[in-house]
Amino acid sequence: MRAAEKPEIAALPFFASMAPDERERIFSASFLQVFPPSLKLFDAGQKPDFLHILIDGMVELFTGNGDRTTTMAIIRPVRSFILAASYTDQPYLMSARTLTASRILMIPSPLVRETIDNDRALMRGAMQELAFGFRYFVRALTDMKLRQSVERLGNYLLVESDERGGAFQFEIPIEKRTLASLLGMTPENLSRAFGALAAHGALVEGSTVQIVDRDRLVAFVRPDPNPVRDEIW
Structure with missing residues (x-):
């Protein structure tokens, strides 16, 4: 990540309350990249090398069975995806692709796990992100059933x-x-x-x-x- 990009990213809710030295350690190891539309970022079943945080753009989470696919969620800024896989080091249950040109911060998953364990502010931010995801899918399931x-x-x-x-x-x-x-x-x-x-x-x-x-x-x-x-x- 370039030095000029750090103040903008540091102000995001996920990072704003972190200890400055821990935040800088994450930034030093992370990549901020711009991806074109319709680019697959990862596949279901793949081990999570990175935690992705969408800064600009739009991302589709989807899954499939045989020749059938379905959209699970549309990610909009500013949100992480998929934190549960990144933190537990378990395979992704969904695939992801960009719907528009998207600017995404990629943080190595081992560093995410280590920093969450050491920084209470990031731990709170991670819990909030997981809670947002849980509530989203409860609403989506309720919508589908009722x-x-x-x-x-x-x-x-x-x-x-x-x-x-x-x-x-x-x-x-x-x-x-x-x-x-x-x-x-x-x-x-x-x-x-x-x-x-x-x-x-x-x-x-x-x-x-x-x-x-x-x-x-x-x-x-x-x-x-x-x-x-x-x-x-």
Whole structure:
């Protein structure tokens, strides 16, 4: 990592409270790289050589069985992935690839484990990251089990709106085929679900979403009563 990059990275929540000497030891051994879109970063089953921290861009976590694949999560800045594998030195359960040009900090996993054991501030940051990940997947599993496909799509649009301060118009940030996979749908079902949402207060044209009747959409979706806040990836 270049010296000019260190102040920006040091201010990130994961590092901000660390002892300066421990933080510098991590920075001295880490790599900050820019990756192009659609680049696979690692495969499921691979041992984790690095902890990845997304600084800019967007990353897809996905898994597969035979010729079937599914999107598990979309990572947005600033988040680590996949800390559980890096800390336990167990194989990745998911693969990762960039969706856009992405700037990623790569910290050697042995150094992550050693520093977490020695620095209480980093330990707290690591626990928070693991808690965020746990809560994300509980919400995703609840969504899959309790909502029909159109309701899942409507809930996704409400979350995206909330992430933008309650915006009534915004662009879907990922390709529709990736969105379909994330929501457990086929692209054809996703297209039909977009059409069905018109009766529930949301219009979609291309990648542009307009929430024309938020109250109607909320009544249809029945969103989680506990706000997502910042645990969403």
